[in-house]
Amino acid sequence: MEGRSAVWLLAVLLLLEALISAEAQNTLKYLEVGGKLVLRPEPVSSRIIGVTWKFNDGIVGEWDEGQELEYSPIFRDRASVDTTTGVLEISNMMKNHSGLYTVEINNRKQSGGHDVRVIKQVPKPVVMITPLTCTKESESCFLSCDGDITDADPVTFYFRKGGGDWEEGEQNITIMNDATTQAVPKFFCRMKNPVGETDSESVDNPFSVGANTGVIVGAIVGSVVGVLVAGAVAGGVAASRHKHADQPEEAPLLGQQP
Numbered sequence: 001m002e003g004r005s006a007v008w009l010l011a012v013l014l015l016l017e018a019l020i021s022a023e024a025q026n027t028l029k030y031l032e033v034g035g036k037l038v039l040r041p042e043p044v045s046s047r048i049i050g051v052t053w054k055f056n057d058g059i060v061g062e063w064d065e066g067q068e069l070e071y072s073p074i075f076r077d078r079a080s081v082d083t084t085t086g087v088l089e090i091s092n093m094m095k096n097h098s099g100l101y102t103v104e105i106n107n108r109k110q111s112g113g114h115d116v117r118v119i120k121q122v123p124k125p126v127v128m129i130t131p132l133t134c135t136k137e138s139e140s141c142f143l144s145c146d147g148d149i150t151d152a153d154p155v156t157f158y159f160r161k162g163g164g165d166w167e168e169g170e171q172n173i174t175i176m177n178d179a180t181t182q183a184v185p186k187f188f189c190r191m192k193n194p195v196g197e198t199d200s201e202s203v204d205n206p207f208s209v210g211a212n213t214g215v216i217v218g219a220i221v222g223s224v225v226g227v228l229v230a231g232a233v234a235g236g237v238a239a240s241r242h243k244h245a246d247q248p249e250e251a252p253l254l255g256q257q258p
Contacts, residue, residue: 025113026114027113030194031093037091046106049064063081063083098118100113119195120195121193125198127189140177141175141207156193158189
């Protein structure tokens with residue numbers, strides 16, 4: 001029994017090693033939705049007389065010398081195989097085209113494959129400070145990099161404080177109301193994935209030494225009061241004019257010309 005167990009364990013370990021080795025040989029490739037995929041097989045020493053490109057367990061395109069090149073219905077209108085080099089091109093790639101692509105040249109499967117993942121470009125993010133009650137007196141607040149990242153993974157987030165360097169972080173980070181943060185006037189954020197990156201507009205730092213919400217609020221209130229006062233004065237003048245307009249003219253004194 002012990003001998004059989006040892007043999008079984010060895011077989012399992014060899015199988016796992018083979019699977020890990022095969023996985024390690026696959027080349028990971030990211031492509032933007034709507035983009036063109038170009039895959040090149042390893043060079044062969046002899047003339048190519050047969051090419052078969054596979055997608056997972058199905059066929060993309062297949063050709064043997066003396067026969068016509070055939071494509072599967074899924075790729076017929078978007079794929080092309082160069083029968084002299086074996087290069088595969090697929091246009092207008094969609095998310096459902098993500099998967100493992102392998103090739104056989106002259107009836108021999110090449111080692112490794114192409115793990116293709118079709119993703120969306122990251123959106124233009126919006127950098128936000130929460131909660132809405134975050135003020136200059138708050139001990140700390142949160143800085144977030146928001147945007148719809150559906151089908152855009154993997155996404156990496158970066159933040160920049162004022163004119164400093166970009167720093168990688170989580171989608172939401174904590175900012176402390178300390179001397180370092182108070183010296184920063186604005187915040188920015190960036191979203192990045194393997195097919196591109198986009199930066200946000202800036203947001204004012206509520207902890208900045210230059211931020212004075214009291215002055216801003218006072219200015220707004222003062223403006224409103226000024227408008228109300230001006231309106232009241234204008235209304236009083238209009239009423240006064242209307243009153244004088246309604247009064248009858250005084251009769252001229254005796255002896256005076258009307």
